[in-house]
Amino acid sequence: MRKNTILKILSTMSLLTVLPTVYGSDFSKEDILFSRQWGLKNTGQSLFRSTGELTQQEVVGTPSVDIQYLNPTAVAKIDEDREVVVAVLDTGLDIHHPDLKGRIFVDKKLCPTEEDLDTKPCSGINILKGSANLTDDDGHGTHVAGIIAANTNSLGIAGVTNPQVKILPVKVLNEEINHFVYNRKLVTDWFADGIAYSMARGADVINMSIGWPALIHTPKMKNVLKAAADKNIPIVVAAGNNNKEIPTYPCTEENVICVGAYDNQGKISEFSNFGGKVDISAPGESIVSLYPMDSAESRVLRIKGYEVKNGTSQAAPFVAAIAASLKLAYPEITYDELRARLYSSTLKETDSEEKFTQFGRVNMKKALMEKPEVFLSAEFKNLLDVTFLIKDGSFSFPLEIKSYMGDASDVLVQVEMNNEEIEILKKEYVMDLYGGFNQKILIEGKIKDFHLDTNQILKVTLKKGDKTFVNRTKIVFSRNLSHENLKTEKVIDTHFNDLLYFRGSNKTSRIKRVKTDYGQSPEYFTLKAKSQGESKTVVTLLKRTKDSNWITQDLDTKKFSSIIRIFKNDFNHDGHQDYLIYGILAGENKLGYAYHFQDKKLNFEFDILSLEGFPLEADDLSSVQFVNTQYNGASLKVPAFYAQYRLPEEDNTDDLLERIDEKAVGSHLYYLNPVENAFYLRVINTPAVLDQLKEKLDIAPWEDLSFEKPFNTTSVRQQSGYLEGLLSSGEEFSKSYFRYQIVNTDSSLSVEPLFINEPSYISQNSSLPVWSMEKVGEVSEQTNFVVQPTREKARSYILKEGFSSLSPSQSTIEFDTHNYRDPIFGIIGSFDDEQNSHLLEGRYYVHYQNHSGQESKLRINRESSFPGVQFAETLSPVIVRDNGQKRAGAFINSTLIFGSRLYTMVANEEGKLMRPVQLSVDIPDQCVHLNPEAIEGEYNYLLLCRERDNSVVFKRLPLVLGDSQ
Secondary structure: OEEOOOOOOOOOOOOOOOOOOOOOOOOOOOOOOHHHOOOOOOOEEEEEOOOOOOEEEEEEOOOOOOOOOOOOOHHOOOOOOOOEEEEEOOOOOOOHHHHHHOOOOOOOOOOOOOHHHOOOOOEEEEOOOEEEEOOOOOOOOHHHHHHHHHHOOOOOOOOOOOEEEEEEEEEEOOOOOEOOEOEEHHHHHHHHHHHHHHHHHHEEEEEEEOEEOOOHHHHHHHHHHHHHHHHHOOOEEEOOOOOOOOOEEEOOOOOOEEEEEEEEEEEEEEOOEEEEOOOOOEEEEEEEEEOOOOOOOOOOOOOEEEEEEHHHHHHHHHHHHHHHHHHHHHHOHHHHHHHHHHOOOOOOOOOOOOHHHHEEEEOHHHHHOOOOEEEEEEEEOOOOOOEEEEOOOEEEEEEEEEEEEEOOOEEEEEEEEEOOOOOEEEEEEEEEEEEOOEEEEEEEEEEEOOOOOOOOEEEEEEOOOOEEEEEEEEEEEEHHHHHHEEEEEEEEEEEEHHHHEEEEEOOOOOOEOOOOOOOOEEEEEOOOOOOOOOOOOOEEEEOOOOOOOOEEEEEEEEEEEEEEEEEEEOOOOOOOOOEEEEEEEEEOOOEEEEEEOOOOEEEEOOOHHHHOOOOOOOOOOOEEEEEEEEEEEEEEEEEEEEEEEEEEEHHHHOOOOOOOOOEEEEEEEEEEEEOOOHHHHOOOOOOOHHHHHHHHHOOOOOOOEEOOOOOOOHHHHHHOOOOOOOOEEEEOOEEEEEEEEOOOOOOOOOEEEEEEOHHHHHHOEEEEEEEOOOOOOEEEEEEEEEEEEOOOEEEEEEEEEOOOOHHHHHHHHEEEEOOOOOEEEEEEEEEOOOOEEEEEEEEEEEEEEEOOEEEEEEEEEEEEOOOOOEEEEEEEEEEEEEEHHHHHHEEOOOOOOOOOOOEEEEEEEOOOOOEHHHHOOOOOOOOEEEEEEEEEEEEEEEEEEEEOOEEEEEEEEOEEEEOOO
């Protein structure tokens, strides 16, 4: 797995003499980069981590913290003709790299002559193309293979294994993969084909330095992993680089060896995933290995063909190499014995209480030298989450115990949780175990406090005579909603196929949210296939009634090829709610806007493609505000937005001295002006308007006056159709500010002076909404300006109601993740409670801070194990009622990462973030989740569910703590 990290490596290379062939000593020091290979022999080498744009931290290595290399010839006589094949499923391989000469597998049956090498898949396959083209256009696969099998010679580095170990490259990744699909087939199924190919070619070990989310973990992949294990073929996979304890796939499979990364001091690397689903760790930071010879020179090493990388991708091949060495030394070794040797021989990771792997740091020497008589372990791979009943807190789950080696009678099994508020009803069991087999026991318990954190540590101790085996893992508790009487609201006269799509384990809704005014009941829309016509599109609205049922209403509109969004508002000020359908018109490369009033329709086209270099896409224009303009003598709300683009000719000046160049790009407040049946791009801040404002505000003609981005829309602004924002004038640190209000594009602007204490942090910075604690689900009249001077720091300035001042003591907050490698990605939500609570999203954590100085953080689950694709738990601001008190929270959808879980982080009165089990829920099988909605004064989890009679209902669960639900 890749991790792009700026590394500073000491540039001195030393040529050293050859050591005698004893433990850790048959590496030729003629390999000029061997002195950098701390993973093979740690003599205290340093590595460097970025702590700023231009600063780094030196991490001095701890001698002997390495894989404890041992040549397998020290424990077994190895036939020179024997081969062990390691299949590397990756981005390809530079099979002509001079440091891999003689180390590439050749299928001599398929290719008896050297002439066959360039025309047939003699040395692996490009599984995507079905060809012999193994070109590594990324470098990842070559780097992984070099760790395993680079020759000990005078060229560059030394691999872990002996010359009898060969690499079988299987190219399963290229730049043509679109997200998770290649040639209309999921990439995991291509990987499954690669595993099957490797097995057919006689692979003894398979390395996959990659991972993926639950979304694409297919039955085909599960079956082939089991098939490989049944043939005693170890599959070694990387744990992932997201600093999380929730596992990536396929690390959740009991048939794989999941590998995390540690640094040169024996600590789990900051980026590495960890926990009870990660079996073992190996060197993964500042790892030197091979790179394609046709790549550019390494910026760190200053030579071609070699590179330094970080990641669990680099850790996995160390373990794959040791597995290959075990197979080389012991040809008849079983997969269970191989794992028992690896897991029983490990060393403890440094500072391993918070971040740990199940068994510890790999120890090659001990794994080769010692065969355990008995090795027992609890099996946690399938133990991902545990559901409980809210009525009494009861839960149960199966726990598997396995003997990897030897029979063991009267084994004492002790089970405990790390929290006294979780009661295990039976803590001890006695059982007989047999080598190679699993036994299950049912663990039952009760949660006594529903404020308890959802993530808890399970510890299992196995005792047999004088031998003790300890396993631990994190389990996640969630409510079993299938057994609860949730608030249920029926959708009248609608079949589930119109609103839901169920196919096997894949389930999704067919509905989209209508953008309504704040404070209104949620509405949705769908397109029923059977209702569509050749010349029209029929939109079906879902509307909530006063008696808490849902009805449908059809709108016949122009023919759209795609409807992007529907807005609901009183667009013509007649006192009735209207709809505006926005999308791409059928048969035309134009955007369509269809107004549906109570008694008529208006249709407009917007030719976006005629605007050369226009910076916004169709989807971008779905997030707009509305402003009043005149159309046919009446007021009409039309889309308005802020963008960097050219000034329309109609808004330019005829004054040659003042005229703006037609190609000049500037910041403008645009609106779509209706003329007959078309929208045309116009601006509000024309040169004429700016000249008038300068005169009115007594600003010199040569001084700058700029419109800032409008404040976020509020209920009042939505209903009235006006825009508000700031005008700025002056230099960077001495700006003057004015508030503007635009009621109508054809009327004069309303402007008033505004005093701001911290002017340098307002202009051109992000303006974000502040959520109202009083009016749940609505945006307050405050505006939050955020500036990010460095990646790990940000400052928030909240402009209070009245727009008359900014009080630093009340409204200025400085955020700091205290870690350059945990940058701030964005603000999840700001709230107008007394503490001015803020929730921020970092790379590794959700951070809470307020103006009282309280701060805390909890991990977020990301998934970037697959090249070019990043998944994360999705987050949105909510308000939770906790024993009558309203608290700032973040709703988190975890379904893209694993399982079917929704949960909420909420800050308690001490400012500490918590994930209460009461708000951690498991989505029922016949339901799909929608985003939380404010209904009847409370935020709710909202589910759309299929009933037994194929009707559809909405089910909701209020985000309330402490009350009986």
